[in-house]
Amino acid sequence: AMTELEKSMESLITVFHRYAKEGGNKTTLSKKELKKLMEKELPNFLTTQKNPDTVSSIIKDLDQNKDDELDFEEFVPFVAGLTIACEKHYALHHENKGKK
Amino acid sequence: AMTELEKSMESLITVFHRYAKEGGNKTTLSKKELKKLMEKELPNFLTTQKNPDTVSSIIKDLDQNKDDELDFEEFVPFVAGLTIACEKHYALHHENKGKK
Numbered sequence: 001a002m003t004e005l006e007k008s009m010e011s012l013i014t015v016f017h018r019y020a021k022e023g024g025n026k027t028t029l030s031k032k033e034l035k036k037l038m039e040k041e042l043p044n045f046l047t048t049q050k051n052p053d054t055v056s057s058i059i060k061d062l063d064q065n066k067d068d069e070l071d072f073e074e075f076v077p078f079v080a081g082l083t084i085a086c087e088k089h090y091a092l093h094h095e096n097k098g099k100k
Numbered sequence: 101a102m103t104e105l106e107k108s109m110e111s112l113i114t115v116f117h118r119y120a121k122e123g124g125n126k127t128t129l130s131k132k133e134l135k136k137l138m139e140k141e142l143p144n145f146l147t148t149q150k151n152p153d154t155v156s157s158i159i160k161d162l163d164q165n166k167d168d169e170l171d172f173e174e175f176v177p178f179v180a181g182l183t184i185a186c187e188k189h190y191a192l193h194h195e196n197k198g199k200k
Contacts, residue, residue, distance in 0.1 A: 011108035
């Protein structure tokens, strides 16, 4: 059976491919596919962003090979960055039990 | 309810903290804690490594602030790298349906 960490890694792969395989290039996320992934999988993320074109700026930041699409290797740092931001929030809550 | 991607991100955080909180510094993984995490959460990873001291070399590679421990931000690239390697394997299997 898979461990919790292995399941977490596999989910990242399967979620990416669920949206990547819809349009033209089957193994990369177009802007449209990334937007759909974020709306479905990170429902609160886009709504909290002031920049209406957050998705384009995300692709611009992460798209190393300049094909206007994100392959898995370009997508992972996005999720990693979000997870690191969430962890800071998590650590803050859990470490502050004693301190005022 | 959390989406699959959100659960995957949360698992990464909770798994890290489950092992980090055991020893001295509660929010970082010592070598011992990282080794235990890998043995429990990535059971096949260490056994397939020729280098008997894989854990030390992993810490050496990832330990930015040179405290011989991995905080969450130093740990994430390790899991990201593994996930990217797994995805290449996944993509190969799924893309090769037609091609010989």
